[in-house]
Every structure is written in structure tokens, then in C-alpha cells.
Amino acid sequence: MQTNRKKSLSGDILRNAVKDSFVKLNPMTMMKNPVMFVVEVGTLIVLLMTIFPGYFGTGQSTGFNVTVFAILLFTLLFANFAEALAEGRGKAQADSLKKSKKEISANKVVNGGLKLVPSTELRKGDIVVVSQGEMIPGDGEVIEGLASVDESAITGESAPVIKEAGGDFNSVTGGTRVVSDKIKVRITNDPGESFIDRMIALVEGAKRQKTPNEIALNTLLTSLTLIFLIVVVTLAPIAKYLDIQLDIPVLISLLVCLIPTTIGGLLSAIGIAGMDRVTQFNVLAMSGKAVEAAGDINTMILDKTGTITFGNRMASEFTPVDSENMAVLGEWAAISSLKDETPEGRSVLELMKKQGMAYDSSIAEDGVFIEFKAETRMSGIDLSDGRKVRKGAVDSVRKWVESQGGAVPSDLELKGNTIASEGGTPLAVAVDNHILGLIYLKDTVKPGMKERFEQLRRMGIKTIMCTGDNPLTAATIAREAGVDEFIAESKPEDKIAVIRKEQAEGKLVAMTGDGTNDAPALAQADVGLAMNSGTTAAKEAANMVDLDSDPSKIIEVVAIGKQLLMTRGALTTFSIANDVAKYFAIIPAMFTLAIPQMEALNIMRLGSPLSAILSALVFNAIIIPLLIPLAMRGVGYKPMSSNKLLQRNLFIYGFGGIVVPFLGIKLIDLMVHLWI
Numbered sequence: 308m309q310t311n312r313k314k315s316l317s318g319d320i321l322r323n324a325v326k327d328s329f330v331k332l333n334p335m336t337m338m339k340n341p342v343m344f345v346v347e348v349g350t351l352i353v354l355l356m357t358i359f360p361g362y363f364g365t366g367q368s369t370g371f372n373v374t375v376f377a378i379l380l381f382t383l384l385f386a387n388f389a390e391a392l393a394e395g396r397g398k399a400q401a402d403s404l405k406k407s408k409k410e411i412s413a414n415k416v417v418n419g420g421l422k423l424v425p426s427t428e429l430r431k432g433d434i435v436v437v438s439q440g441e442m443i444p445g446d447g448e449v450i451e452g453l454a455s456v457d458e459s460a461i462t463g464e465s466a467p468v469i470k471e472a473g474g475d476f477n478s479v480t481g482g483t484r485v486v487s488d489k490i491k492v493r494i495t496n497d498p499g500e501s502f503i504d505r506m507i508a509l510v511e512g513a514k515r516q517k518t519p520n521e522i523a524l525n526t527l528l529t530s531l532t533l534i535f536l537i538v539v540v541t542l543a544p545i546a547k548y549l550d551i552q553l554d555i556p557v558l559i560s561l562l563v564c565l566i567p568t569t570i571g572g573l574l575s576a577i578g579i580a581g582m583d584r585v586t587q588f589n590v591l592a593m594s595g596k597a598v599e600a601a602g603d604i605n606t607m608i609l610d611k612t613g614t615i616t617f618g619n620r621m622a623s624e625f626t627p628v629d630s631e632n633m634a635v636l637g638e639w640a641a642i643s644s645l646k647d648e649t650p651e652g653r654s655v656l657e658l659m660k661k662q663g664m665a666y667d668s669s670i671a672e673d674g675v676f677i678e679f680k681a682e683t684r685m686s687g688i689d690l691s692d693g694r695k696v697r698k699g700a701v702d703s704v705r706k707w708v709e710s711q712g713g714a715v716p717s718d719l720e721l722k723g724n725t726i727a728s729e730g731g732t733p734l735a736v737a738v739d740n741h742i743l744g745l746i747y748l749k750d751t752v753k754p755g756m757k758e759r760f761e762q763l764r765r766m767g768i769k770t771i772m773c774t775g776d777n778p779l780t781a782a783t784i785a786r787e788a789g790v791d792e793f794i795a796e797s798k799p800e801d802k803i804a805v806i807r808k809e810q811a812e813g814k815l816v817a818m819t820g821d822g823t824n825d826a827p828a829l830a831q832a833d834v835g836l837a838m839n840s841g842t843t844a845a846k847e848a849a850n851m852v853d854l855d856s857d858p859s860k861i862i863e864v865v866a867i868g869k870q871l872l873m874t875r876g877a878l879t880t881f882s883i884a885n886d887v888a889k890y891f892a893i894i895p896a897m898f899t900l901a902i903p904q905m906e907a908l909n910i911m912r913l914g915s916p917l918s919a920i921l922s923a924l925v926f927n928a929i930i931i932p933l934l935i936p937l938a939m940r941g942v943g944y945k946p947m948s949s950n951k952l953l954q955r956n957l958f959i960y961g962f963g964g965i966v967v968p969f970l971g972i973k974l975i976d977l978m979v980h981l982w983i
């Protein structure tokens with residue numbers, strides 16, 4: 308998959324694109340693109356006039372008509388080629404996915420026993436057992452056990468990942484392979500609705516719908532086409548009245564030069580290529596609309612732990628409070644972490660080992676493990692002798708102790724603040740109503756974060772860091788990373804509140820998430836990027852999934868979205884500016900053809916009226932393939948505010964759009980004139 312995704316345009320893709328350019332000539336297909344459909348109708352009329360010159364009265368030579376016909380046909384083929392090429396890579400990818408989607412046999416749980424059935428017979432809710440070496444037969448959730456799974460068929464990443472029941476890492480994808488241990492999986496999708504099925508449909512573009520932006524632009528282009536159509540059609544009777552002879556092929560050439568064929572021909576290729584760029588990046592966008600929304604984002608909400616920081620918060624020190632001693636603190640810290648499978652919990656036991664500290668794990672026997680929850684911010688164990696052990700956020704543990712009538716050590720706050728102001732996370736450890744001390748969890752800001760946030764600021768995007776951590780730690784990390792705002796001690800529901808608040812101000816909001824409790828916020832956000840390692844709920848609520856599960860990727864996705872919007876804007880500007888320039892080449896030529904005295908209008912000093920028309924038409928055709936690389940790659944992109952970008956682009960593509968055709972047409976005219 309990965310190698311395939313990275314592969315550039317191969318010979319196969321080019322060959323198929325050439326073939327598709329002809330297939331797409333089908334008027335029913337063409338009709339969806341009104342600008343090019345008008346060109347197609349014009350092409351057919353010129354063809355008819357070439358074959359049956361008698362019916363249309365006198366006119367230009369058959370040679371001229373044939374040439375016009377050929378150039379128009381190429382204009383259509385070039386536009387089709389652009390679209391076919393953009394679709395090509397996705398189709399190739401879909402083919403390789405389809406190959407990987409072979410039928411798998413599944414061990415389905417039936418009446419307590421196991422029955423071998425083909426994966427196609429599995430329905431939502433069925434339970435299967437998958438053992439070492441076997442393929443997971445469908446998308447689902449692990450309900451029992453733990454296994455490492457090779458997901459390279461989907462993510463391209465060869466290192467296996469751990470999947471386990473409960474928590475945020477229980478979702479598995481059909482077509483991936485269990486490399487160790489055994490798991491019981493509840494199937495979550497009916498056949499045909501799996502992740503791979505959706506992925507195939509996405510990369511194939513089968514479900515590609517025009518985005519609201521595209522529809523708006525299409526309406527504008529269609530209106531322009533209609534206006535020019537009316538202008539050109541009314542030109543004929545006026546000319547006749549003035550006794551000026553204007554031939555239909557000349558009028559059709561004029562029309563095709565004036566209507567926005569450049570952007571009309573490249574528009575869908577730009578959209579497809581934008582989505583493709585996101586896919587190359589190992590992010591699956593559920594719609595083109597999501598990619599475009601990414602380009603319009605005003606506010607970005609980011610988690611602290613794991614997104615801005617590395618996220619492997621490691622216990623690095625024990626700090627006893629009051630008159631407590633290190634050994635006792637360490638022991639209870641360890642006991643509270645015995646069954647805590649979070650990285651934080653495991654790191655406490657590792658620190659004990661590293662420091663050579665001992666603890667008696669038999670104390671915990673028959674105890675009830677209290678799992679860490681974002682709501683309580685604590686984890687621990689209720690011992691069989693009635694004692695309760697907790698570790699967690701200082702504030703939460705303080706309140707817990709106070710609620711049992713305990714006193715808070717006088718140096719707790721100061722010592723906690725010292726850790727927090729260094730950017731660390733202090734965890735307090737308590738047994739019943741007694742606080743023993745603190746665990747220092749260290750985390751580091753990822754390198755390069757400051758620069759990335761600086762870029763976002765230049766783009767005019769506000770960043771808000773959300774964290775369950777205390778305000779002091781949050782402030783330190785926020786300052787170090789350079790985010791604009793932060794929300795500390797935030798609960799999952801706070802995220803959705805921030806999103807709603809920003810949206811109420813008319814802002815578009817992006818966020819990343821992986822947990823089930825992130826799902827509502829992911830659904831509410833305009834761009835929700837879920838991690839592939841996350842829960843099914845999160846992936847279904849989001850409109851994008853990152854196969855590499857790198858939450859900071861949202862920053863790049865926004866850049867790709869911006870680039871897509873910019874590319875479309877730039878090429879639209881260029882196209883319309885082009886048409887203006889062609890106007891000055893073709894109108895004088897047309898009238899000189901009818902009234903030779905009007906030669907004075909020939910400001911471009913073009914060879915002859917006929918060569919002027921043909922040159923403009925040739926330019927109009929070849930500019931499409933010349934711009935295909937730009938449409939596919941996207942215009943060069945520098946982070947700056949939308950206003951500055953607009954000015955810069957108007958200058959480059961507007962001014963360039965007027966100058967380039969003058970030079971191009973003149974050059975072609977020199978060659979054409981030599982030839983006719």
C-alpha cells in the first residue's frame with residue numbers, strides 16, 4: 308500500500324488517462340461541465356460544417372474548418388485528460404486495495420462453540436475469535452484479550468500495534484493480521500460497509516461529490532459562459548445587418564476563446580488532486596468538503612499530551628511532602644499503579660525499578676482496581692483491608708482527601724507548583740485521608756512546534772491547547788510551544804463547548820481526537836481528524852482519519868486545504884485574465900476579416916486575421932495541458948494571511964494571465980503564419 312501510494316505517475320496511469328480522455332467525450336458525461344459542454348457542441352457544429360459545407364453557405368476554406376475542428380477536439384481531450392490523470396492515482400490505489408480484500412475465513416462464535424465461516428457471512432454484532440497468524444475477518448472491537456496486530460495493509464506502517472479490550476485501543480480493521488496472541492472481536496459492520504470498502508470508494512472517487520465551493524465556482528463559470536454565448540449569438544445578426552460576413556466557425560472560435568475553458572477544464576482535476584495529496588499523506592478524507600474546510604479553518608484545538616508534547620509522560624522523581632519519607636511514598640505510588648496500564652502508570656513501576664526501590668505487591672491482592680478516568684483525574688486501588696489508595700491530579704487528590712476529613716500538607720502546593728512551572732505534571736499520592744507526596748511526570752514539547760505555531764499565526768489561525776492538566780503546567784507548556792490560548796483542567800465536554808463558542812462567532816474549527824469521549828467534539832468540529840489507533844466511535848464521528856495516528860498532522864492537513872483553495876483561486880484568476888487577453892487578439896482579427904480597412908486594430912501585429920484566430924485557439928487549447936502539473940501539484944505555498952495571499956495571487960496570476968497569452972499567441976502566430 309505504502310509503496311503504491313508513494314509511486315508517482317506510472318506508464319499505466321498515463322495510458323489509462325489517454326483512453327479515458329476519449330471515453331469522457333460522451334455528451335452525457337460532458338454535460339456535467341457546462342463550459343466544456345459548450346465547447347463540445349461547438350466542435351460538433353464545426354465538424355458538421357466541414358463534412359457538409361453545402362448546407363451552411365459559403366465560408367472559410369475546408370482547411371480552416373478542419374483545423375478549427377481539430378483544435379477544438381484537442382481542447383476537449385486535454386481537459387478530459389487533466390481529470391482522468393487526477394483520478395488515475397486513486398484508481399490504481401483502489402485496485403491494489405481490492406486485491407488485498409480477499410475472502411477470509413472466520414472463527415465465528417456460535418452457541419458457545421466455534422464455526423468456520425467465510426468473512427462475507429459476518430454481520431454486525433457477530434463475535435469471532437482471531438489467533439496468531441490469522442487475518443482479522445472484519446472491522447470490529449476487541450472484547451476480550453490483547454494482541455499485537457500488523458496493520459501494514461492499511462497504514463503502510465510495518466511495526467505491529469497493540470490492540471486490547473476496553474479503552475481507546477480496541478478497534479481493529481478487517482484485512483489486518485494478528486501477529487501474536489489471541490483476541491475475541493465483536494464485528495461492527497455489515498459486509499460492504501467496512502473501512503477498506505470505504506477507503507476503496509474514497510480513493511476511487513466513486514462518492515466524490517462537488518463541494519459547495521466548487522458548486523459556487525461552477526455557477527459563476529456557467530454564468531460567464533452563458534453571457535458570452537448570448538454576446539456571440541447576437542453578434543451574428545448585428546453583423547448581418549451591417550452587411551459584415553461573420554462565419555460560424557469563426558464565431559465558435561471566438562466563443563471558445565472567451566469562455567473560461569482553462570479553469571473549466573482543470574477545475575475537477577484540482578479538487579481530485581487536493582484530496583489525493585491528503586491521501587498521499589496517509590490521511591483519509593471522507594469528502595472533498597472536509598479538505599476544503601481544512602483550508603478555511605480559523606481555530607485549531609489541540610491536545611497537549613501526545614500532540615504538542617511527546618506524550619510519554621514518564622515518572623522521573625518522587626517528592627515526599629511534610630515529614631513523609633521517600634520509601635513509603637514510592638511504595639504506595641507503586642501499589643496505586645500495579646494495574647494502571649496507562650503509560651503514566653507503567654512509568655511509575657519503571658521508576659521504582661530504576662531507583663532500586665522495593666514494594667510489597669501482595670498488599671494489593673484481591674483489591675479492586677480503580678481505572679484512570681479523565682473525569683476523576685485519579686487512578687488507584689481499593690484494598691481488601693478497606694484502605695483506599697489513590698494517585699492523580701493534585702487538585703483532585705486534595706479534594707478527595709478533604710472529603711474524608713484529611714488535612715492537606717502545608718508544602719504540597721508549593722512543591723506541586725514547582726513541578727508544574729517546569730512544565731511537568733505533578734501527581735499526588737494518598738492513602739485514605741493522608742497525602743504522602745508527589746510523582747513528577749516529565750513530558751517534553753516536540754521539536755519544531757514553536758515554528759509550526761508561528762506559521763499558523765501568520766495564516767491567521769488561532770490555536771487553543773486543551774489539557775486535563777493543571778493551569779500551571781498548561782501555562783508553561785503553552786508558553787514553551789507558543790500556542791495562543793489554553794484551557795487547563797478541561798474535561799472532554801469542555802472541548803465541545805469551546806468548539807460551539809468559536810463556531811457561534813462564525814469561525815471554522817479543526818480538532819484531532821482518538822477516544823470515544825472525543826467523538827461528539829469530532830462530529831461537531833468542521834474538520835475532525837481521528838487517529839486510526841482510536842476507537843470506532845471516534846473514527847466514525849470524524850471526517851478524516853490519520854492512518855499514522857499522528858495528531859499533530861492536522862497542521863499539515865490545514866496547509867494542504869489552503870493550498871487547494873489557493874490553487875483553484877489562482878487558476879481561476881489566470882483563466883479569466885487569459886480570456887480578456889484573447890479578446891484583444893481575436894476581435895480585431897474577426898472584424899479585419901470582414902472589413903479589411905480595420906487592419907489598424909491589429910495592435911498585436913499578428914500575421915493575418917485567420918492566423919490570429921487559429922493562434923488564439925491553439926493557445927487556448929495547449930494552456931490546459933501546460934497547467935496540469937500546477938493543478939496537480941498545487942501552487943507554491945507560503946504561510947501568510949488570507950488578505951496578503953489574495954493580493955499576491957491577484958498580482959501574479961492576474962497580471963501573468965494577461966501577459967502570457969499575448970506572448971504565447973504572438974509566438975504561435977509566427978509559427979502558424981509560416982505554415983499557412
Ligand SMILES: Nc1ncnc2c1ncn2[C@@H]1O[C@H](COP(=O)(O)OP(=O)(O)OP(=O)(O)O)[C@@H](O)[C@H]1O
Pocket residue numbers: 610611612613647649651652679680681684685686698699700701732733734773774775776777
Ligand atoms: N494514570 C493516571 N493516574 C492518575 N492520574 C493521572 C493518570 N494520568 C493522568 N493523570 C492525571 O489526570 C490529569 C488529566 O489527564 P488526561 O489524560 O485526561 O489529560 P492530559 O493528558 O493531561 O491532557 P490531554 O491529553 O487532553 O492533553 C493529568 O493532568 C494528571 O494529573
Ligand SMILES: [K+]
Pocket residue numbers: 563564565566567568569886927
Ligand atoms: K477560453
Ligand SMILES: [Mg+2]
Pocket residue numbers: 612
Ligand atoms: Mg491524555
